Amino acid sequence: MSVRLYVGNLPKEVVDKEALVEMFAEEGTQVSTKLIKDRKTGKCRGFAFVTVPNDEAADQFIEKYNGQSFMDNPLKIEKALPRSKGKEESGTEGGANATANAAGKRKSHNKRSKKSGGGGYNAPKEAVQPDPRWADELAKLKEMLAAAKN
Numbered sequence: 001m002s003v004r005l006y007v008g009n010l011p012k013e014v015v016d017k018e019a020l021v022e023m024f025a026e027e028g029t030q031v032s033t034k035l036i037k038d039r040k041t042g043k044c045r046g047f048a049f050v051t052v053p054n055d056e057a058a059d060q061f062i063e064k065y066n067g068q069s070f071m072d073n074p075l076k077i078e079k080a081l082p083r084s085k086g087k088e089e090s091g092t093e094g095g096a097n098a099t100a101n102a103a104g105k106r107k108s109h110n111k112r113s114k115k116s117g118g119g120g121y122n123a124p125k126e127a128v129q130p131d132p133r134w135a136d137e138l139a140k141l142k143e144m145l146a147a148a149k150n
Contacts, residue, residue: 003058007048007065008076010035015044015071023070024050029057049080 007020017035024031032051037044052058058079066077 002051002053003055004080005050005052005058005061006076006078006080007050008046008078009073010044010046010048010075011071011073012044012046019071020048024061024065029053029061031061050077 010020015035017033020035021031021033024033030053033048034050035044035048050061052061062077062079065075067074069075
């Protein structure tokens with residue numbers, strides 16, 4: 001199973017993917033490199049991800065390149081954390097952004113659900129139990145709807 005590695009402390013000025021790939025080129029080990037760039041400016045954001053075939057190759061890669069100088073900056077290489085989808089990240093600046101992004105994703109998901117005719121989560125009818133605090137009101141509403149249909 002492939003392992004994704006975080007490569008940090010890249011210079012933000014003049015980094016291109018080819019220079020990074022050239023540095024990591026190794027006989028027998030196939031790596032995939034993704035340089036993360038700012039959407040507006042197109043400049044490097046200071047980090048990249050490298051995917052290696054397995055854990056053993058990842059450990060060798062970290063041992064070989066962690067701390068090595070790249071364009072006068074010592075690289076910081078470690079195994080990347082799995083992506084968190086909709087979970088709040090710990091940290092000062094990431095937490096608020098993660099929450100805002102998760103809320104935005106939820107809103108867009110709900111819009112798609114409404115367009116497709118679905119209402120979101122569709123549980124089996126036998127599993128749906130009304131909230132006991134509102135059960136009487138719900139029963140009255142059902143009776144009114146049944147009477148309105150007739």
